[in-house]
Amino acid sequence: MIVVLGSINLDIRFGVETLPLAGETLHARGRSYFGGGKGANQVLAAKRAGAEARLFGAVGDDDFAKIALRELVEAGVTLSGVAVVAEETGSANIYVDCLGENCIVVAAGANGLVNFEMVVSAVSAMQGGILVLQQEIPFATNRAALELARLHGVKTILNVSPFDATSAELSRLADIVIANEHEWARLNDGQVGHDAMREWCRRNDKILVVTKGAEGVAVSTAKELFEIAAPAIRPLDTVGAGDTFCGYFAAELDRGGSIREAAKIAVVAASIACLRAGAQPSIPLRHEVLSAMAKPQSP
Numbered sequence: 001m002i003v004v005l006g007s008i009n010l011d012i013r014f015g016v017e018t019l020p021l022a023g024e025t026l027h028a029r030g031r032s033y034f035g036g037g038k039g040a041n042q043v044l045a046a047k048r049a050g051a052e053a054r055l056f057g058a059v060g061d062d063d064f065a066k067i068a069l070r071e072l073v074e075a076g077v078t079l080s081g082v083a084v085v086a087e088e089t090g091s092a093n094i095y096v097d098c099l100g101e102n103c104i105v106v107a108a109g110a111n112g113l114v115n116f117e118m119v120v121s122a123v124s125a126m127q128g129g130i131l132v133l134q135q136e137i138p139f140a141t142n143r144a145a146l147e148l149a150r151l152h153g154v155k156t157i158l159n160v161s162p163f164d165a166t167s168a169e170l171s172r173l174a175d176i177v178i179a180n181e182h183e184w185a186r187l188n189d190g191q192v193g194h195d196a197m198r199e200w201c202r203r204n205d206k207i208l209v210v211t212k213g214a215e216g217v218a219v220s221t222a223k224e225l226f227e228i229a230a231p232a233i234r235p236l237d238t239v240g241a242g243d244t245f246c247g248y249f250a251a252e253l254d255r256g257g258s259i260r261e262a263a264k265i266a267v268v269a270a271s272i273a274c275l276r277a278g279a280q281p282s283i284p285l286r287h288e289v290l291s292a293m294a295k296p297q298s299p
Helices: 038-048 063-075 109-113 116-124 139-151 167-171 181-187 194-204 241-255 259-273 286-294
Strands: 002-005 009-015 030-036 053-060 078-085 090-096 102-107 130-133 155-159 176-180 207-211 217-220 225-228
Touching: 002 038, 002 116, 002 139, 002 241, 009 063, 030 038, 030 063, 038 053, 038 063, 038 130, 038 241, 053 063, 053 109, 053 116, 063 078, 078 109, 078 116, 090 109, 116 139, 130 139, 130 241, 139 155, 139 167, 155 241, 167 181, 176 181, 176 241, 181 207, 194 207, 194 217, 194 225, 207 241, 207 259, 217 259, 225 259, 241 259, 259 286
Parallel strands: 002 053, 002 130, 009 090, 053 078, 130 155, 155 176, 176 207
Antiparallel strands: 009 030, 090 102, 207 217, 217 225
16 A cells, blocks of 8 residues: 655646746746646556555645546545645646746645644554655654654655755655655765765665656665666656656555566656646556556667
């Protein structure tokens, strides 16, 4: 089972030719509404990867919540742990340019009210499985979840995104840390490269996964380090690719796959997600990923 404790947003996506500069007003090619939030995206990815998946978080009593939860309901994600609170549903304005790059502005809304009571519910619901966390809910809630999970012997994955001053402290409490290249550099005071990854894992007794966009992923434990290349693609929209990776990676581990197997399938799933618009609509089903992996690669 994959249990995700995290954020739930309504994503409002604007297609633009170039990302806006300070003081600049742009005309959008269009506006679309999708479910989003890193927690919701990752639990949907785990579900589409074939895992039993439960989400714990918070939404408001508003129309935004209906859209934010729609794809999760359709996919069969268990949502009994999603509370309705006295705050509007979180939202994100997402700007995507013609190269698929993006910038995002998030209003936390109800995500700011995810609390210790929800932590207890999430961890107590687990009989084995993996608890997945990100950083779009309060720091104290994430810290309590990681501490309680360790007390109960529950394996944890922390995606240190969006990165902030608390990420280093939280990363010391998780079993597996997933970061992109920029987050990893900040987490390790600018020291990057394979030797730095191995040393960080040895010092902290963790597994470290560093996603590198078009270059794939690097994975390190205290004893080994390997890289997996990503398929060559022309991205349409990179929003949600990292969340797709996290959800697939967790689901494959929960299935009994090795760290290498989990990273390999997650890289392909994230690449497929870049070929479609919207964080949640872009997340592929497991059979699509396996089919893509079975195709011979062009030289």
